[in-house]
Amino acid sequence: MSSDAHSNVQRRKLIEVSIPLQKVNEESAREKSIRHGHPSTLHLWWARRPLAAARAVLFSQLVDDPASRPDLYPTEAEQIAERKRLFELIERLVVWENSNDEQLLAEAHRKIMESTDGNPPPILDPFAGGGTIPLEAQRLGLEAHASDLNPVAVLINKALIEIPPKFAGQPPVWPGAADETIQDWPRATGLAEDVRRYGQWMRDEAQKRIGHLYPKAPLPDGTEATVIAWIWARTVTCPNPECRIAMPLVRSWWLGKKKGKEAYVVPVIEGKTVRYEIGHDPTKETDGTVGRTGATCIRCGTAVELKYIRSEGRAGRMGEQLMATVAEGDRRRVYLAPASGFHR
Ligand SMILES: C[S@@+](CC[C@H](N)C(=O)[O-])C[C@H]1O[C@@H](n2cnc3c(N)ncnc32)[C@H](O)[C@@H]1O
Numbered sequence: 257m258s259s260d261a262h263s264n265v266q267r268r269k270l271i272e273v274s275i276p277l278q279k280v281n282e283e284s285a286r287e288k289s290i291r292h293g294h295p296s297t298l299h300l301w302w303a304r305r306p307l308a309a310a311r312a313v314l315f316s317q318l319v320d321d322p323a324s325r326p327d328l329y330p331t332e333a334e335q336i337a338e339r340k341r342l343f344e345l346i347e348r349l350v351v352w353e354n355s356n357d358e359q360l361l362a363e364a365h366r367k368i369m370e371s372t373d374g375n376p377p378p379i380l381d382p383f384a385g386g387g388t389i390p391l392e393a394q395r396l397g398l399e400a401h402a403s404d405l406n407p408v409a410v411l412i413n414k415a416l417i418e419i420p421p422k423f424a425g426q427p428p429v430w431p432g433a434a435d436e437t438i439q440d441w442p443r444a445t446g447l448a449e450d451v452r453r454y455g456q457w458m459r460d461e462a463q464k465r466i467g468h469l470y471p472k473a474p475l476p477d478g479t480e481a482t483v484i485a486w487i488w489a490r491t492v493t494c495p496n497p498e499c500r501i502a503m504p505l506v507r508s509w510w511l512g513k514k515k516g517k518e519a520y521v522v523p524v525i526e527g528k529t530v531r532y533e534i535g536h537d538p539t540k541e542t543d544g545t546v547g548r549t550g551a552t553c554i555r556c557g558t559a560v561e562l563k564y565i566r567s568e569g570r571a572g573r574m575g576e577q578l579m580a581t582v583a584e585g586d587r588r589r590v591y592l593a594p595a596s597g598f599h600r
């Protein structure tokens with residue numbers, strides 16, 4: 257082993273000494289509320305880690321603590337000054353708005369090169385999930401590799417890390433898109449333009465072909481709103497021979513518990529049919545009709561075992577009833593009772 261390589265092994269990395277944790281934490285927390293251009297908007301990933309933390313950790317794992325580099329920073333004063341500079345660099349690096357600041361990233365890359373004798377290690381994240389670590393490794397100018405056993409995670413990583421660089425600097429291919437605005441297409445902006453154009457085209461085509469399956473909801477004021485969800489209840493026939501209604505199997509009647517906007521389904525029994533209304537009383541104690549052990553008929557109170565429900569299901573005798581629709585109101589959700597006769 258050469259003495260150079262040996263001294264490399266001995267060097268302490270910045271992360272072993274200190275990093276500006278408070279700023280890293282603040283920026284990591286702030287990232288959660290960023291809704292535009294953040295990878296989290298590409299696809300929901302359940303265990304995504306903050307970019308700011310990954311960026312800071314990768315950087316400070318690769319950069320030497322200045323005290324380990326007496327060749328570059330011989331006095332303690334110089335070491336302290338350099339550590340302060342590195343802290344300031346990290347504090348700028350972790351700010352989301354600086355993510356594409358090429359000068360800043362180049363400065364960080366230079367520091368990494370200085371600490372790795374111009375030969376930084378490739379970064380491999382075998383459990384890459386939403387791709388935070390390989391993305392940040394790539395941003396810092398490192399060779400990045402990712403894998404995951406979940407194919408969704410693999411697709412996210414391909415879309416985030418592998419594919420964009422292949423189209424770097426290229427204009428969009430959507431007919432005419434590149435001519436409409438005369439500009440160059442730095443980084444993945446050309447690809448992004450195509451994703452927007454083809455994405456819109458796919459939405460329009462889907463709307464044309466299956467849009468009729470998603471009717472708008474009529475609001476009480478006569479206008480129409482986009483439906484977010486149709487809330488259905490499964491039903492089985494009540495085994496009580498005196499009753500025999502299609503009894504709804506509902507775990508909870510609650511639709512929303514947001515303070516001031518509480519809403520729940522109210523089943524109204526009319527003869528042998530059930531109709532649904534919406535209630536808003538926040539103090540209402542309301543539970544569903546089905547639990548771990550069985551269900552209760554809302555009309556006659558008969559307790560029904562899960563065994564019966566399962567066998568009705570297997571026999572193809574389960575029904576469903578629309579209980580409510582959730583629609584997009586003016587920046588709030590609107591809960592609507594189904595129009596009468598909407599049973600199947
Ligand atoms: C905590 S998540 C990673 C989160 C990631 N750092 C991010 O920021 O999104 C852990 C990941 O490990 C993956 N995983 C679990 N067991 C694995 C295995 N044996 N091989 C490969 N990936 C695995 C999971 O699918 C999951 O995506």
Ligand SMILES: [Zn+2]
Binds near residue numbers: 494496
């Ligand atoms: Zn009954």
